[in-house]
Each structure stands twice: as C-alpha cells, then as structure tokens.
Amino acid sequence: MKAVRCPSCGAAMKRNGKTSAGAQRWRCGSCGASTTLSYDDTAARLGEFLAWLTSKDTQLSMPGQGRTFRRRTAGFWRVWPMPEPTGEVRRVLFVDGIWLARDLVVLIAHDGSFVVSWYMAQSETSRAWEALMAPIPAPDVVVCDGGTGFERARRRAWPRTRVQRCLFHAFCQVRRYTTSRPRLQAGRELYALALELMHLETLRQADWWVERYLQWCEFWADFLEDVSYVDGRRQFTHERLRKARSSLSRLVSRGTLFTYLDPALTAEGPLPRTNNAIEGGVNAQLRDMLRNHRGMSTMRRVKAVFWWCYLHTESPRDARGILASMPTDDDIDLLYRTYSASPKRDDGGPEWGDRVVWEELHHKDPYTFWLD
Template sequence: MAAKRCPVYGGKMKGHGRTAKGTKRWQCMSCAATTTHKVDTTAKSLKGFLAWLLSPSRQADMPGAGRSFRRSSEDFWRIWPIAPACDEIHHVVHVDGIWLGRKAVMLIACTKDHVVGWHLARSESSQAWAALMARIAPPDVVVSDGGSGFEKARRAVWPATRVQRCTFHAFGQVKRCTTTRPRLQAGAELYGIAKDLLHLDSLDEAAGWLASFARWCAEWDGFLKEKAVVDGRAQFKHERLRKARRSLERLARAGTLFTYLDAKLLEGGAVPATNNRIEGGVNAQLREMLRRHRGMGLERRIKAISWWCYLHTECPLPAADILREMPTDESIAALYRDAEGAKESEGAVARWGAAVTWNDLHTSGPWRSDWN
C-alpha cells in the first residue's frame, strides 16, 4: 500500500490510533499534524451503475428492492456522456435515428465495429444531421435509410462521400404501398421487382433490374394515369401504386441503389447493401435496454441511450476520468446561463444536442405539457 503523505508538507505519515468513530488516524512525522484518509469509491459505484444499465438485472431483484442502489446511483443520472470527435476516416459508416418521443430523436452513426457519434435533436432535419456529421471525418461510403434532411446535410458536410441507400428500406417503401398480397396485376409485378432488389450481386444484374423496372413503368403508364371523380374532384385511381413508382424512380435517378457494387469502392473493402448493422447491432440493442429498464422518464431514456453509445465507442474513458471530464446538468445549466442573450449561444451549446437536453427537459413550472 502506498505511504500516506501529509496534506500540508507532503511528508510521510504514520498510524496514530483511531478517532471516536473508529476511523484510522494518521500523523505527519515532520509537523505532527493528524488527519484521516477516506477511500473514494465513486468510480467503483459508477462502474456498477453502468454494468446494471447494460445488463438485464432488475432493481426489484436487488436487496431492499433496489432502494440502496437508487440512492447510490442518483448522482450518475446527472452526467451527460458526450460523443468524442472522430478524426479517423472509415470506409463505411451507417447512420440512422431512433425516436424517443414526439419531439426527441437520437441520431446515431456507427461502423461495423463501434459507435462513432450520436446527436440528440427534435427531428431528423438537415441541421441535426449536419451537427452529427460535423464531428465525424467524412467516410468513403455512408449507408442510410433515406431519412428526411439527410441528403441535404450530406451534400453540405460530406460532399465527397458516396451514398448507399438501404435496399431493404427501398423494398419496404414499395411493400407498404402494395402490401405482400397485391390485388392488382400491376401491384404484383411491382412488388416482385422491388423484392428483386434484395438479391442483386453484380452490375449486370443491376442493369437488368433497371431495365425491368423501366419496362414496367412503360407498360403500366396509361393504367396509372386513370382518374376517378371523388367528391366532385378528379383524382388518380391508383395513387398508392404511383407513390411506390415514384420512390423507386427517385432512387434510380439518384444512383444510390447500387453503390455497393462499384468496383472502385470495393477496393477499400466490402460495402453493405443494407443498414442491418445499425438496425440490428445498435437500434435493436437500445430498444431491448429500454424494454428491460422500462419505466424511466424521457430524460433518463435519453441519457441511457447516450451511455450505451459511449460505452460502445472505440476507446471509452475509465470511470474515474468520466467523473472528472463529463459535463453534468449543473455545468450545462451554467453554460446556458452564460450564453443566454448572446448571438453565439446556439452554437455554444450545439455539442449537447439541439437544445432538447436542457430547455425542453427542464421547465420552471410544476407541470410538463410539451411531452407525451
């Protein structure tokens, strides 16, 4: 065990009996000053809290129905895990958003191995996506499900990055319009064409798919132009089929369906055609964690997801460093107060999210009416 040092002169100390409470007393061999030493177990408690958060353990199964655990971990819910900046250029990055409330979405970016960034926002707007991308080095390819605002942000922040549109989500858009058992021949054929997207392995097959889709569009063009009068207004009779056609036409024109087959990109490594890595490897795990610990309020759900993402980054800090470096509710409140009224206030707090983490979760009134 390391020798105790005097807090005044730094000299060596020796044992000097115990206090009235039984705590061991130490005396400086130089100045005769006495003191006691307490072991700081906060970092150990934080490790226990994070282990519980990532485990299926229930508080109801703990001694005392978890009351002692809740008291010891209360302070840790005030900490906000912050995503580290990622300056490493990755070959493929997956992005997606997981909704936690009517006006709260966590945007997440990950590679095949670990999480590289997350950002809390009100919606999947271009500003929110740009805030996430700004802290991540532009990858060679980004795989996305086509969320709103993403492409505008990608052109502004990652202009040289190629886009792979998740083919399963492209197929899902058509399936929602046609159902799995279309009643019309046109719908059955379009459903089959969309399903073929999931089984293309070469550029020749991709060219054949584009040709078959073009033939379908030409063959059923007149059918899709048919109209009917409803409530005195002329409307297209097959609007759902038209919507499905438009979704595939936009993707075909954008050239983002078959990026995963580009030979030049494949030189740097395989490019997945779907967003399964983040859907199954991240979002599914987050939903399972929230289900296991159901009953948490919105703010704690947000922090729980932030903790999960942070602990799955490439190099998370030890518990002691987390306690020393991560901001808390109080430090963020002070930042908002200091920046209030200044033109740069919004930029100063952008790293915490789109102001959701404080302004919307902490109100001065006794009731909350802005959240479900």
C-alpha cells in the same frame, strides 16, 4: 495498503486509534499532526451504475428494492456522455436515428464495429443531420435508410461521399404501399421487382433490373393515370401504387441503389448494401436496454442511450476520465445562460428545442467547458 503520508510535512504516518465514529486515525511521527483518510469511491459507484444500465438486472431485485443503489448513483444521471471526435477517416459509415418520443430522436453514426458519434434533436431535419456529420471526416460511402433531411445535409457536410440506400428499407417502402399480397397485377409485378433488389450481385444484373423497372413504368403508365371521384373530389384510383413507384423512381434517378456495385469503390473490398450493421448492432441493443429498464423519464432515456453509445466507442475513457471530462447539467445550464439568445420561460429555464446542449456541446474540436 499504500503508505499514508502526512499532509503537512510529507512524512510517513502511523495508526493512532480510531475516532468516535469508528474511522481510523493516523498520526505523524515527525510533526505530530493527526488526521483521518477519506476515500473517493465515485469511480467505483459509476462503474456500478454502468454495469446495471447495460445489464438486465432490475432495481426491484436489489437489496432494499434498489433504494441504496438509487441513492449511490443518482448523481450520474446529471452527466452527459458526449462523443469525442478522433479525426479518423472511415471507408464506410452507417447512419440512422432512434426515436425516443414523438418529438425526440437520437441520430447515430456507426462504422460497423464502433459508435462514432451521436446527436439529439427534435426531428430528422437537415440541420440535425449536418450537426451529426460535421465533426466526422467524410467517409467514402455512407449507408442510410433515406431519412428526411439527410440528403441535403450530406451535400453540405460530405459533398464527395457516395450514398448507398439501404435496399431492405427500399423494399419495405414498396411493400408498405403494395402489401405483401398485392391484388392487382401491376402491384404484384412491382412487388416482385422490389423483392429482387436484395439479390443483385453484379452491375449487369443491376442494369437489367433498371431496364425491367423502366419497362414496367412504361407499360403501366396509363393504368396509373386512372382517376376516380370520391365525395366530388378528383383523385388517382391507384394512389398507393403510384407512391410505391415514386419511391423507387427517386432512388433510380439519384443513383443510390447500386453504389455497392461501383467498381471504383469495390476495388478495396466489398461494400454493404443494407443498414443491418446499425439496425441490429445498435438500435436493437438500445431498444433492449430501454425495455429492460422501462419506466425511465424521457431525459433519462436519452442519457441512457448516450451512455450506451459512449461505452461502445472505440476508446472510451475509464470511470475517472469520464467524470473528469464529461459535462453535467450544471455545465449545460451555464453555457445556456452565457451564450443562448433563445427565448426563456418565465422561470428562466430554456424553451424546449435543440439549440442548447445539442449545438454548444457538439464541436469539431475536442470540446471544452470552461469560459475565458
């Protein structure tokens, strides 16, 4: 045990019996001051909280069915673990969003090994994507699944970054319209072309694939123009097949299918063609965590995702550093009252939106939470 020093004169103190509550009393031999020591176990309790959150343990299996645990760790649900921009430039970034509710999504950026940043929003709008991307230096290539609003945000935040559309998602989008067992010959041929996307290894093969796809579009063009009348309304007979064609045609025209084969980019090494690094390495882990601790409120689910993302960054702080630097609900309320011009409810609280925490606490520079 470290030597106990007198808070008045700094001299060494000695044990001097115990208080009526059983606490050790200390007395200074120099000035005669008497005191007791109290130890701050907040960091230890945070470690206990995070160990539970990232495990499969249930509170029901704890002593007292977790009542003591909930009391000891309740305050940590008020903490918001936020990303800390490092300024490091990555060659490749994977981006995706995990939906936690009908109008709540957490957008995540991952470099294949560590979580880089995350951002909460109501939907995958261009403004939300841009808020995620703005603090991060532009990578050479970004791999995405084609979420709504992403391309517009990329043109603003990362105009020189090349896009690689996840080929598995491109195939799944075609399969969604054709099914895995198309009844029509045109559907069978298009399904086969989409399936072949994941097996192209060279630019020559990619060019040959594009040529065959364009031939398919030309051969079946008249067939896809057939119309029918349903309840007196005119509609295309093969509407689903047309949607499958449109999904591939957009990717071909934008040139995002075969970025991973570009010789100028592959000179430094191979590039990924799918979003598997974030789908399996992040989203699947998050879903497992939320399933293991199902029953949490929406906000606790959000904070659980934030905690997991922070713990899987490249250099997370220790427990004491987290408690000293991360904002709490009170910090957010103060920022809202100080800066927000959005309409408030009758009780003074914020309306549901994505302009309180998600803008004030996402800055390009290391964030601060004090006011001048």
